[in-house]
Amino acid sequence: MNPLTSAEHAHEPLDESLQGLPTVVSGTPTNTRKLYLESYGCQMNFSDSEIVASILNDAGFSTTRNEAEADLVLLNTCAIRENAEQRVRTRLRQFKKAKKDRPQLVVGVLGCMAERLKESLLEQEKLVDLVVGPDAYRDIPNLVDQVQGGQKAVNVLLSREETYAEISPVRLDTNGVTAFISIMRGCDNMCSFCVVPFTRGRERSRDPQSIVREAHELFEAGYREVTLLGQNVDSYKWNVDNKGQVKNPEEPVVRFAELMERVAMVNPDLRVRFSTSHPKDMTDDVLHAMAKHENICKYIHLPAQSGNSDVLKRMNRGYTREWYLERIDAIRRIMPVCAISTDIIAGFCGETEEDHADTLSMMESVQYEMAYMFAYSERPKTLAERKFEDDVPAEMKSRRLQEIIALQKVHGAARTKALVGHTYRVLVEGVSKKSDEEYFGRTTHNAVVVFPKENAQRGTYVNVHVDDCTPVTLRGKITTAEAII
Ligand code: 5AD
Ligand code: SF4
Numbered sequence: 001m002n003p004l005t006s007a008e009h010a011h012e013p014l015d016e017s018l019q020g021l022p023t024v025v026s027g028t029p030t031n032t033r034k035l036y037l038e039s040y041g042c043q044m045n046f047s048d049s050e051i052v053a054s055i056l057n058d059a060g061f062s063t064t065r066n067e068a069e070a071d072l073v074l075l076n077t078c079a080i081r082e083n084a085e086q087r088v089r090t091r092l093r094q095f096k097k098a099k100k101d102r103p104q105l106v107v108g109v110l111g112c113m114a115e116r117l118k119e120s121l122l123e124q125e126k127l128v129d130l131v132v133g134p135d136a137y138r139d140i141p142n143l144v145d146q147v148q149g150g151q152k153a154v155n156v157l158l159s160r161e162e163t164y165a166e167i168s169p170v171r172l173d174t175n176g177v178t179a180f181i182s183i184m185r186g187c188d189n190m191c192s193f194c195v196v197p198f199t200r201g202r203e204r205s206r207d208p209q210s211i212v213r214e215a216h217e218l219f220e221a222g223y224r225e226v227t228l229l230g231q232n233v234d235s236y237k238w239n240v241d242n243k244g245q246v247k248n249p250e251e252p253v254v255r256f257a258e259l260m261e262r263v264a265m266v267n268p269d270l271r272v273r274f275s276t277s278h279p280k281d282m283t284d285d286v287l288h289a290m291a292k293h294e295n296i297c298k299y300i301h302l303p304a305q306s307g308n309s310d311v312l313k314r315m316n317r318g319y320t321r322e323w324y325l326e327r328i329d330a331i332r333r334i335m336p337v338c339a340i341s342t343d344i345i346a347g348f349c350g351e352t353e354e355d356h357a358d359t360l361s362m363m364e365s366v367q368y369e370m371a372y373m374f375a376y377s378e379r380p381k382t383l384a385e386r387k388f389e390d391d392v393p394a395e396m397k398s399r400r401l402q403e404i405i406a407l408q409k410v411h412g413a414a415r416t417k418a419l420v421g422h423t424y425r426v427l428v429e430g431v432s433k434k435s436d437e438e439y440f441g442r443t444t445h446n447a448v449v450v451f452p453k454e455n456a457q458r459g460t461y462v463n464v465h466v467d468d469c470t471p472v473t474l475r476g477k478i479t480t481a482e483a484i485i
Pocket of ligand 1: 195374
């Protein structure tokens with residue numbers, strides 16, 4: 001399976017096992033210089049890499065999957081937890097060795113590690129030639145020239161405007177069926193554990209017309225599913241300032257629910273997904289828009305982080321346990337069927353055994369389809385680093401995390417099993433990893449289904465009767481019976 005299509009919400013890959021497995025990207029070999037690009041971390045980074053490939057394509061670079069033939073190596077990095085940074089450093093040391101034999105090779109760091117580590121990567125450790133932050137990608141061709149002229153090059157300026165709105169991403173490692181569309185950049189939420197507001201800057205939304213145009217172009221090119229990406233899609237806004245004032249009275253105001261509807265109306269055969277929702281901002285109109293359009297997938301990633309209101313307050317999440325559970329009730333009320341997944345952090349500053357028990361009990365009441373679960377990792381500059389002590393011992397964090405994972409395993413398996421015995425509409429995404437005779441695709445709930453190919457085609461919809469499952473995958477057969485959803 002293509003790691004790109006299995007990436008999670010706007011911060012992290014879907015499958016923990018994929019973390020650290022770089023996605024190597026390729027493109028059309030019309031240009032003379034060769035770019036080798038690896039992406040780490042979240043969907044947003046994968047999406048950004050497609051913008052970088054487009055900018056460098058215009059500057060005479062084609063992408064290669066073979067690092068040995070590269071003139072330029074770029075790592076698009078993640079800083080969300082310490083282990084993500086460690087993986088990148090290990091990789092950079094390997095490229096530093098490669099440079100001994102190939103002194104012309106230019107190595108650069110993009111993404112979230114850029115701002116924080118520019119000095120140490122460039123000067124102290126001398127691991128890279130080039131450091132470029134998430135808002136400075138248009139400058140990469142100049143910076144590469146600068147490096148080739150014998151200088152180190154840096155641009156980590158963050159912007160209040162940059163959305164790369166008119167750049168057509170070069171689709172990388174694509175299955176030709178599913179694609180990401182970035183709808184906003186940055187984050188203003190300042191969750192106390194999170195480094196993203198520092199690495200990616202202020203929140204800004206992209207022009208809705210350019211988003212709808214991109215969705216159209218993807219549909220015309222044969223794509224059948226788009227995932228709208230933002231750190232907090234529920235705060236998407238166009239033509240309104242941060243105080244809620246309309247900027248241009250001649251133009252319509254567009255918020256997330258309306259944007260999603262506009263994308264859904266591109267074509268009924270274009271599925272729409274989105275990530276990430278924020279419990280404090282997810283309004284009922286988003287849920288009503290989902291209910292109204294069959295092609296908006298019935299799946300919400302709604303990170304809870306903790307089930308205890310005091311911990312949530314220290315996390316600066318802007319909601320309580322009760323508020324979160326009310327949002328879950330709203331989802332269930334407005335949509336008869338909707339899968340829900342979450343993110344949970346174990347062992348945040350000051351978390352007691354009772355607080356941890358509250359997280360477990362909240363999981364019991366929601367019964368998530370899926371969850372991304374992490375031990376708290378203190379990040380430099382964050383509010384938590386400045387205000388709170390990282391006082392839960394490592395073994396305790398890890399034990400609590402294991403308890404959370406074990407509980408989620410039970411819930412996930414039960415949720416999967418409950419889907420058996422029915423027929424679902426499935427978008428065929430590609431050939432199954434395990435057998436050439438089989439395809440895999442997804443239901444609207446984002447559940448993976450494997451089934452014999454018969455005469456189906458990739459990028460089309462088939463109805464699949466599900467008759468069996470493992471804890472995470474459904475099995476079935478194509479049928480002429482009607483789908484329940
Ligand atoms: N430590 C552990 N997990 C974190 N996340 C973000 N920052 C940290 C951190 N410092 C998790 C949150 C977030 C997801 C993308 O990563 O759960 O939703
Ligand atoms: Fe980080 Fe919170 Fe913004 Fe997500 S919403 S990117 S967790 S600050």
